Amino acid sequence: MSASIEMKLKIKKEKIFFTVTLLRCILALIVGLSLLLNRRNTALLLFILTAFIGFLESLAAGKHPSALRSVIDFFADKLLVNLTAIILAVKGIIPIWVALIILARDLITIIIGTILIYKDLRTEFKPTVLGKISYFFQLMALVQPMISLQVDWYIMGTALALTVISGIYSLIKSEFRLIRRKMEADDYRIFSLLKFADIFTLFNVALGLISIVFAMSNNFDYAAYVLLVAVVFDYLDGKIAAVMQQQNSFGKELDSLSDTVSFGVAPAIFGFSLMQYVADIKPFQLTFGIIAFTVFLFCGVLRLARYNITDMKGVYRGMPITLNGIIIPAIYFIGSIFYPLAYAKFFPYIYLLLGILMVSSLKVKKL
Incomplete structure (x- = not known):
């Protein structure tokens, strides 16, 4: 078989795998939508089907490994679990803290992994055996909660214990296998990268998470106040970085990730709640609201992605x-x-407008 034919077959296989992952x-x-609309039977059927497709895909993909596909596959898995857990918590079927533990573990993995994906390093994402379990x-x-609206605490306790343990393990061993290029891996240790200004960025994302908790608990006044405080910390981290000359790519990426949570995810959950x-x-x-809040979040992520690859002096695009x-x-x-x-019924329209403004070419002067 010629090299060109082999390449075409490989590309076709990749397209199939990507299509399946997109389907998941x-x-x-x-x-998630079915759970929100109280169609638990539909949600349960699709939940099991999605998990089963993921299992079959992982078996098939094992024979045709791909670094990029492994990352996308990871996000597809986490989307199913985290979205389901969050909505079950919103509906009061499982405690909020259960969903937060699952979400926090995956956020840690994603944030650490994103930080390690740096200019002079490439990564091969490989989930650990403990992570799969x-x-x-x-x-x-x-x-179980989708079937009977009750939590089986034996299974849930085991799942949460494994979640915490695998999260700690991922921090130590890392689910991201680094391949060294030009610079020593020691230069990418967290404590070497972290600057004083970044502490304010971390407070920013913490406040975003707190706002989410308040919003999901229907404490909207507190959620709104916390968002305003997060803005202050976001402003301070940039100013402190400039004054102390600590501006770098790491801080820029960390700031964007924090802003995604505090000013993308948190406002979306605030509006929906x-x-x-x-x-x-x-x-x-409510269905239209879900679509609007999702579009709003997508626009926020796209806006930050564009910001990270541009360098416009004095203005934002x-x-x-x-x-x-x-x-908000x-x-x-x-x-x-x-x-x-x-x-509140006008919130979807407001969020759509904000989303359009974020991805527009409107020039806003930097403060």
């Missing part, structure tokens, strides 16, 4: 995602005064 991501989103028990633990809290919101309005931490709380507080809760 779509199914995971449908699982943890993922299996997470799936098992989430099936507020809409759920309002009694007169109709199902189709597109509305900075940080402004969401000011605009402001709308919430003003609306609460003049139109208590009734304004």
